[in-house]
Amino acid sequence: MKLDTKEYESKMQKSIAAYADNLSTIRAGKANPDVLRKITVDYYGAPTPIPSIAEVKVSDARTIVITAWDKTVIKAIEKAILTSDLGINPQNDGSVIRLSFPPLTEERRRDMSKQISKMGEDAKIAVRNIRRDANDKTKAMKKNSEMTEDEMKISDKAIQDLTDKYIKEIDDITAKKTKEIMEI
Numbered sequence: 001m002k003l004d005t006k007e008y009e010s011k012m013q014k015s016i017a018a019y020a021d022n023l024s025t026i027r028a029g030k031a032n033p034d035v036l037r038k039i040t041v042d043y044y045g046a047p048t049p050i051p052s053i054a055e056v057k058v059s060d061a062r063t064i065v066i067t068a069w070d071k072t073v074i075k076a077i078e079k080a081i082l083t084s085d086l087g088i089n090p091q092n093d094g095s096v097i098r099l100s101f102p103p104l105t106e107e108r109r110r111d112m113s114k115q116i117s118k119m120g121e122d123a124k125i126a127v128r129n130i131r132r133d134a135n136d137k138t139k140a141m142k143k144n145s146e147m148t149e150d151e152m153k154i155s156d157k158a159i160q161d162l163t164d165k166y167i168k169e170i171d172d173i174t175a176k177k178t179k180e181i182m183e184i
């Protein structure tokens with residue numbers, strides 16, 4: 001009996017989805033509303049993401065406009081943005097908040113590129129850990145006589161092929177994001 005790889009493939013896909021989600025929150029010098037997804041505001045005692053309590057629009061290539069549905073929360077949104085690691089000072093005119101994204105310096109682009117590479121390495125480690133778990137399972141199944149030596153080798157190869165496929169996908173995503181950062 002060969003190892004069913006669907007469970008491990010699903011875990012690898014989730015690792016890549018988490019990596020891509022993390023990359024979408026990186027500020028790339030142009031206005032991207034996703035950068036506000038992870039910033040939370042204390043809204044009636046509950047930490048709430050900004051897009052859940054306000055309309056977030058991109059007005060031009062370098063400006064995001066935040067219009068709160070409840071005007072009493074504007075100061076809290078402004079404070080949350082200031083205390084976040086976004087690195088942008090919001091302009092509050094009392095009814096809307098504007099975020100102006102300055103163009104990235106060459107040094108900042110290189111730093112972001114290194115950060116993206118590190119995130120890519122972390123995603124690869126997650127995929128390799130899933131491979132290790134699958135290989136441990138095949139060894140245990142072989143030891144318990146649930147599979148033959150040949151079935152173990154076939155299962156290990158199938159897991160390695162999945163690992164190679166998802167590592168390549170991580171490399172492609174990393175290269176695309178790095179290129180996007182360096183071209184802005």
